[in-house]
Amino acid sequence: xxxxxxxxxxxxxxxxxxxxxxxxxxxxxxxxxxxxxxxxxxxxxxxxxxxxxxxxxxxxxxxxxxxxxxxxxxxxxxxxxxxxxxxxxxxxxxxxxxxxxxxxxxxxxxxxxxxxxxxxxxxxxxxxxxxxxxxxxxxxxxxxxxxxxxxxxxxxxxxxxxxxxxxxxxxxxxxxxxxxxxxxxxxxxxxxxxxxxxxxxxxxxxxxxxxxxxxxxxxxxxxxxxxxxxxxxxxxxxxxxxxxxxxxxxxxxxxxxxxxxxxxxxxxxxxxxx
Numbered sequence: 001x002x003x004x005x006x007x008x009x010x011x012x013x014x015x016x017x018x019x020x021x022x023x024x025x026x027x028x029x030x031x032x033x034x035x036x037x038x039x040x041x042x043x044x045x046x047x048x049x050x051x052x053x054x055x056x057x058x059x060x061x062x063x064x065x066x067x068x069x070x071x072x073x074x075x076x077x078x079x080x081x082x083x084x085x086x087x088x089x090x091x092x093x094x095x096x097x098x099x100x101x102x103x104x105x106x107x108x109x110x111x112x113x114x115x116x117x118x119x120x121x122x123x124x125x126x127x128x129x130x131x132x133x134x135x136x137x138x139x140x141x142x143x144x145x146x147x148x149x150x151x152x153x154x155x156x157x158x159x160x161x162x163x164x165x166x167x168x169x170x171x172x173x174x175x176x177x178x179x180x181x182x183x184x185x186x187x188x189x190x191x192x193x194x195x196x197x198x199x200x201x202x203x204x205x206x207x208x209x210x211x212x213x214x215x216x217x218x219x220x221x222x223x224x225x226x227x228x229x230x231x232x233x234x235x236x237x238x239x240x241x242x243x244x245x246x247x248x249x250x251x252x253x254x255x256x257x258x259x260x261x262x263x264x265x266x267x268x269x270x271x272x273x274x
Contacts, residue, residue, distance in 0.1 A: 004035060005098055005236075009091045013068065015084070020151050021075045022122060023084050026068055027092055033067040038130035039101030039227065039259045042071070043235040045093040046082040053079040056095060058232040060126035060204070060258075064133075072125040072154070098235045099258050102130050102225055106200045107139050114196035116222070117143045117164075118185055118213055120205020121152050126227065127204050128155055135163045142188070142196065143167070146181025146209070150174040181205075182212040189220050197222060201262075204229075214262040224262035228253045 010029030017023050032042065043056035057079045063070035075084050086092070107113045115134050117127045124145060131141050141164040147153050148171045159166050168176030169184045177184055189196055201224035203213040210226045217224035230242035232254035242253035245266040251257065 005096055006031065007093065007095045008032065010069075010094055012086055012088050012090045012092055014088055015086050017084070018072075019154050022152070022154060023073055023075065024062065025071045025073070025083070025086070025092075026063075027071070027094075028068050029094065030067045032061075032069045032094065032097060033064060036061050036064050036069055036097040036129075037101035038064065038104075038133055039126050039225075040097040040099050041126070041232070041235070041258065042069075042094045042096030043098060043232070044071075044083075044095075046079040047086070048091070048093060053077070055233050056235070057083065058098075058235060058254075060227075061097065062125045062128050064129050072122060072128075074122045095235055098232070099254055100256065102126075102202055102259050104130070104133060104137075106223065107134060108137060110198060111139075112198065114140045114142060114199035116185065116189070116196050116199060116201045117141060118181060118201065118203040118205070118209070119143070119145045120181060120203075120209040121147045122154070123203075123205030123209075123227070123229070124155055125204070127202060128159070130202055131159060131164050132162055141165065144169070144181050144185050144188070145176075146170070146184070146205070148172065180209075180212065182209060182216055185213075185216055186219070189216070189222070200225065203227070203262075210262075210265075211267055214265060214267075217262050225259050226262045226265070227258045228260060228265070229258070230254075232258070 008031045010027035014026040041060045059071045062072040143164045146169045204227040230253040232242045237255040246264040
């Protein structure tokens with residue numbers, strides 16, 4: 001679902017590190033709180049007094065609560081480093097909400113439908129808002145979180161508090177099961193999670209994981225909605241720098257996505273190995 005968008009100022013309420021190099025920022029913004037949907041994103045200015053970085057930073061909306069939204073981000077460059085230094089009380093320049101969010105109607109229509117949410121690393125960002133929306137509507141949510149190591153796992157206790165079932169895997173086995181998160185999902189769907197066959201898969205994470213989720217969807221027949229993590233520089237479809245190849249032609253992640261039906265995505269080796 002697409003919402004109206006505009007440039008607006010929000011007030012930074014909190015900006016804290018929740019894991020090494022991973023931060024959450026809580027922002028008071030009546031516009032964003034009212035208009036945002038899970039799966040959408042905002043393009044923000046890292047700071048008002050600099051042109052470095054020149055472009056806005058696209059960040060998925062992590063939480064939506066009344067007149068507040070939260071952003072979860074990882075410090076990976078100059079822009080996010082500046083963002084991590086921002087203090088409560090300051091204003092944040094935002095363009096949004098942007099893009100198409102998750103479609104919850106398939107789960108809402110069926111009371112016994114199970115939502116299977118799959119996050120890779122800080123791909124958990126937009127999925128938390130989705131989990132909160134679905135659990136608030138009394139729908140069953142099974143949340144699978146995968147990362148390279150335990151330091152990259154976030155939000156587990158918060159997800160449990162809102163009523164989601166949570167399973168964790170890490171590549172090095174330092175927390176939860178050892179291995180890929182999609183392997184854990186397949187094990188669940190072929191065992192305890194057989195009742196999820198009438199549900200929907202929602203996923204956000206690195207490209208190889210999203211490609212693997214597409215395979216899970218094909219193998220199980222469970223439809224999947226996935227995000228494509230392209231660099232959405234303008235956020236409004238003008239620069240066309242976030243093109244995505246699909247069976248329906250070229251689409252733009254910032255306007256046609258970032259959430260896509262997994263079944264229509266096309267892949268090449270270079271894309272999957274990003």
